[in-house]
Every structure is written in structure tokens, then in C-alpha cells.
Amino acid sequence: MNDDYQITVEAEAFYQQQYSNAEAGQYVFAYRITLRNTGRQPAKLLSRHWIITDANNEQQEVRGMGVVGEHPHLQPGESYSYTSGSTLRTPYGSMHGSYQMQADDGTRFEAPIPEFHLIAPRTLH
Numbered sequence: 001m002n003d004d005y006q007i008t009v010e011a012e013a014f015y016q017q018q019y020s021n022a023e024a025g026q027y028v029f030a031y032r033i034t035l036r037n038t039g040r041q042p043a044k045l046l047s048r049h050w051i052i053t054d055a056n057n058e059q060q061e062v063r064g065m066g067v068v069g070e071h072p073h074l075q076p077g078e079s080y081s082y083t084s085g086s087t088l089r090t091p092y093g094s095m096h097g098s099y100q101m102q103a104d105d106g107t108r109f110e111a112p113i114p115e116f117h118l119i120a121p122r123t124l125h
Contacts, residue, residue, distance in 0.1 A: 002039075002109075003040060004039050004040045004041045004103070004107075005039050005041055005043065005101070005103055005107055005109040006037070006038045006039035006109075007035050007036065007037055007039065007043060007074070007101055007110075007111035008019050008036045008038045009021055009033060009034070009099070009101065009111055009112065009113045009114065010032075010033070010034045010036075010051060010075075010095075011030050011032070011033050011037055011095070011113065011114070011116040012031065012032045012115065012116070013030070013033055013095075013116055013118050013119075014029065014030045014031070014032075014063070015027070015028075015029055015118070015119070015120045015121060016028040016029060016085070017065065017120075017121075018032050020110055020120070022086045022120075025062060025089045025093050026052070026089070027086060027087065027088045027089070027090065027091050027092075027118075027119065027120050028085060028086075028087050029085060029086050029087070029088065029118040030084070031083070031084060031085065031086065031095070031116070031118075032081060032082070032083045032087045033081065033082055033083075033084070034079055034080070034081040035072065035074065035079060035080050035081075035099065035111065036074075036077075036078070036079040037074035037075060037076050037077060037078050037079070038076075038077075039076060039103075039109070040076055040077065040103060041076070041103040041104060041107070042073065042074065042075045042103065042104045043074055043101045043102060043103045043104070043109075044071055044072070044073040044074075044102050044104075045066065045070075045073075045074075045080075045099050045100075045101055046065070046066075046071065046099075046100045046101060046102055046108075046121075047063065047064060047065050047066065047068060047099070047100045047112075048062070048064055048065075048066070048067055048098075048099050048100070049061070049062070049065065049098050049099075050062040050063075050095055050096075050097040050113070051095070051096055051097050051102065052086055052088070052093065052094075052095050053076070053093050053094050054088045054089055054090040054093040055088075055090035055091065055092050055093055056089070056090055058089070061110070062097075066070070067082050067084070067099075068082045068083075068084055070082070075097075079092045083125070086118065088118060090116065091119070091120035092118060092120060093117070093118045094115050094116065094117050094118065095113070095115070095118065096112075096113050096114060096115035096116070097113045098110045098111060098112050098113055099111040101112065102117045
């Protein structure tokens, strides 16, 4: 991988009990994403691609422009954080994917989103 074009992605998930309804199979999670430009080129986030998998191994793909209505532009060393959410039909699952980025020199590249888990409390022992 070219060190000029590198975005590091960290994720943290939080179960949202107040919005969830276990009897209805509705488990709501919030997640906070932090993107950090660890490369040498400024870059702008163009779009996102998520793969969300529940405990029944059912997958949902989500694609869209930007994140939370924004297209952050990160200088080398800068970071950007946002919070969003996802609803599963099971009390645990996982998410991963990628962000499509474009450097100021026009080079397009992907920033992988490492897999992270969505787990309701008292679900796994």
C-alpha cells in the first residue's frame, strides 16, 4: 500500500437499550467512527460501503455518499469522528466495510473499516 494514501479507521459500538425492543426483534446500536489521515496526502471522503451481518448470518449492504451528510476533508495527521446507528433483528452481529476516498492529487483509494461487533449486554457469556 502506498503510504501517501492512508486513512486509519477506528470504531466503537454502543447498545441503545432505550430504543430497542427484544420482543419485536429490534436491537438498536450506535457506533462512533474515527477516521485519521495517516498518509502524506490530504484526502476527502466520497462514499461509504457497509456490510452488516446479524447472528442469523443475514447480511445487509449499505452504500451511500458521504457520512452523516458530510464529506470530510482530512489533512495529513487530522482526524474526523461521527456517530451513526444500525438496527439488527438479533442481539448481536458485526459490521465492516470501506470508505472511498479521493486525495487532492485526484488519486482514489479505499480506507478499510475493520470488523467490529454489535453486542447487546447479557447476550454472550
